[in-house]
Each structure stands twice: as C-alpha cells, then as structure tokens.
Amino acid sequence: MTYYSPKQVAKAIGVSEASLKRWCDRGLLSFVRTAGGHRRIPQQEVLHFVRTNRHDLVAPEILGLPAGTHKPQQSTVKLERIIDILVRGDEKALKSVMVDHYLSGSPLYPIWDTVVGPAFHQLGLLWEQGEIEIYQERLACEICVRVLHEILDILREPTADAPPALGASLSEDPYALPTLMVEITMREMGWRCRSLGTNLPGSTLARAVYDNRPKLMWLSISSVLDNERFIADCDLIWEACNQVGTLLALGGRGLTPELRGAVNYTVFCDRLGDLVNFLDSVG
Numbered sequence: 001m002t003y004y005s006p007k008q009v010a011k012a013i014g015v016s017e018a019s020l021k022r023w024c025d026r027g028l029l030s031f032v033r034t035a036g037g038h039r040r041i042p043q044q045e046v047l048h049f050v051r052t053n054r055h056d057l058v059a060p061e062i063l064g065l066p067a068g069t070h071k072p073q074q075s076t077v078k079l080e081r082i083i084d085i086l087v088r089g090d091e092k093a094l095k096s097v098m099v100d101h102y103l104s105g106s107p108l109y110p111i112w113d114t115v116v117g118p119a120f121h122q123l124g125l126l127w128e129q130g131e132i133e134i135y136q137e138r139l140a141c142e143i144c145v146r147v148l149h150e151i152l153d154i155l156r157e158p159t160a161d162a163p164p165a166l167g168a169s170l171s172e173d174p175y176a177l178p179t180l181m182v183e184i185t186m187r188e189m190g191w192r193c194r195s196l197g198t199n200l201p202g203s204t205l206a207r208a209v210y211d212n213r214p215k216l217m218w219l220s221i222s223s224v225l226d227n228e229r230f231i232a233d234c235d236l237i238w239e240a241c242n243q244v245g246t247l248l249a250l251g252g253r254g255l256t257p258e259l260r261g262a263v264n265y266t267v268f269c270d271r272l273g274d275l276v277n278f279l280d281s282v283g
C-alpha cells in the first residue's frame with residue numbers, strides 16, 4: 001500500500017496543507033501515524049475522498065497516476081476509444097480512462113459489461129478478419145489485465161466484517177479478464193473477495209471452499225473443452241458449497257444452455273450487472 005503525507009495530498013488536489021490536516025483530524029480522511037507521529041494517508045483513501053467530494057486532481061502524478069487524470073463531472077467511456085486504445089496497446093491511456101471513470105463516482109461494472117467486454121469481442125472479430133495481428137490482441141489483453149490489477153489496488157480496503165467471496169475459472173479455461181472483473185465488481189460493493197485466477201481444477205476449488213468458507217463462490221466460464229470434466233468439477237464445487245452454506249454464482253459466455261442445464265448453481269449471470277442485482281437482493 002502506498003502512503004502520502006498531508007503536504008503531498010494537498011499539492012495533488014490543490015488545497016492548503018492546513019485544510020488537509022484539518023480534514024484528517026475531523027475523520028474525513030483515514031490516516032495512520034508514523035513512529036514520529038506524522039500523518040500518512042493511504043492512496044485508496046485519498047482517491048475515495050476525491051471521488052466522493054468535489055475535489056479535482058491538479059497534480060495526479062504526485063499520487064502515482066498518469067498526468068491528465070482528473071475528476072470528471074461525468075464519465076462517458078466510448079467503445080471506439082477503448083478499441084483504439086487496446087489495438088495500440090496504450091496502457092497509460094487505458095489506465096487514465098478507467099481511473100477517471102472511477103473518480104467520477106460512477107460504478108465500474110457497467111463499463112466492463114457495455115464497453116470493455118464488447119471491445120474485446122470486437123478485437124476477436126478484427127483478428128478473425130485479419131485486420132489485427134495476434135500480438136495486438138494478446139497485448140491488449142495483457143495491458144487490460146495489468147490495469148484491472150491497478151484498479152483493484154486503488155479500491156478501498158474492505159472492512160473487517162465484509163462478507164468473503166472467492167472465484168476462478170476452471171481447468172483449460174485461460175480467460176483472465178472476466179474473473180478479474182467479477183473481483184473488482186464485488187470489491188466495489190464492499191465484499192472481501194479474491195479471484196484465485198484461471199485454469200484451476202474443480203477439486204482444488206472445492207478444497208478452497210471448505211478451507212475458507214466464503215459467503216459466495218463465483219465461476220467464470222469462457223471456454224469448456226471437456227463437458228464431462230466440466231460437469232464433474234461443478235458437481236464437486238456445488239457439493240462443497242452446499243456443505244458450507246456458500247452461494248454459487250456462475251457466469252460467462254462458455255456456459256451454453258446445454259451445460260447450464262447439467263449443473264447446479266445458486267444464480268446464473270450473463271452480465272456483471274446481473275450479479276450486482278442478485279447481491280443487492282440477498283442483502
């Protein structure tokens with residue numbers, strides 16, 4: 001975690017150091033004290049403060065953000081812009097757009113559902129039509145994974161009593177973006193959640209359920225190469241979830257109606273927005 005002094009934060013958001021210290025002491029910004037008694041503010045808290053108040057970012061570089069990052073009044077992330085950024089492999093621009101969107105106060109999941117997911121779909125078509133190279137598609141994916149991790153780093157830490165959740169993709173499913181997007185979506189909703197990654201056997205995910213007793217387990221299903229193994233893996237996980245009282249959420253474009261009919265789950269989601277609605281409804 002990165003910490004900043006009140007002086008650095010004051011410069012970054014264009015206010016006086018005295019105001020900043022006053023806000024800290026009034027509890028508007030959480031901070032820790034160094035051994036010498038100096039206030040130090042975590043980056044997540046600074047950005048949360050900027051997000052929920054009227055402050056702009058006049059010197060984002062001080063906070064380790066790309067120059068040009070600011071707090072827009074409203075954020076409209078356009079599909080064409082994201083496709084262009086991804087095709088060019090422009091990681092800084094991608095991070096800037098995502099952080100601006102976060103700072104605008106809008107939730108992040110709609111841009112995964114309506115812009116970034118569709119942009120990758122478009123990239124897949126461009127590759128199929130020979131309009132972009134494999135390396136461009138691969139690089140787009142790499143930079144997006146990195147930016148999603150950076151977004152996770154700037155989200156506020158979950159509280160100690162936050163409900164726990166775990167998720168992953170199953171064996172021979174290498175798709176990294178969707179499971180990371182679920183993690184970000186649930187973190188934004190205040191869950192203490194962790195994507196365990198991609199390509200995991202059902203037996204180890206069942207073990208993870210027994211060991212960690214999460215309130216929810218998600219599986220992101222993009223590619224299923226062996227239907228029988230997939231169903232057996234889902235059975236193992238469902239059995240563990242039932243024993244422990246864990247909700248099982250499935251989602252992803254690889255879960256065909258045929259496979260969906262062959263496995264058990266608590267909720268199936270086409271989009272992240274469906275999961276948000278489900279979690280809102282269970283409280």
Ligand code: B12
Nearest residue numbers: 113117120121124175176178218220223251252253269275
């Ligand atoms: C990037 C990519 C890869 C990368 C992935 C790298 C990585 N680290 O993730 C790699 C290189 C591994 C890859 C490999 C292959 N790929 Co590929 N790939 C893609 C691509 C361009 C993007 C996939 C992606 O990440 N999309 C973005 C995510 C976020 O979108 P999404 O999956 O729709 O997820 C959304 C929802 O479904 C939902 N969701 C998903 N999971 C969950 C879970 C829960 C709980 C919830 C609530 C919601 C949810 O939320 C997301 C946001 O809305 C797609 C194109 C496409 N149409 O998507 C091709 C694509 C899927 N690949 C394709 C192919 C052919 C392959 C290969 C066979 C290529 C090869 N010859 O080796 C292999 C197969 C690998 C395998 N085992 O399946 C084809 C598939 C064609 C088909 N119908 O089968 C596609 C469609 C490209 C194309 N147009 O031809 N690929």
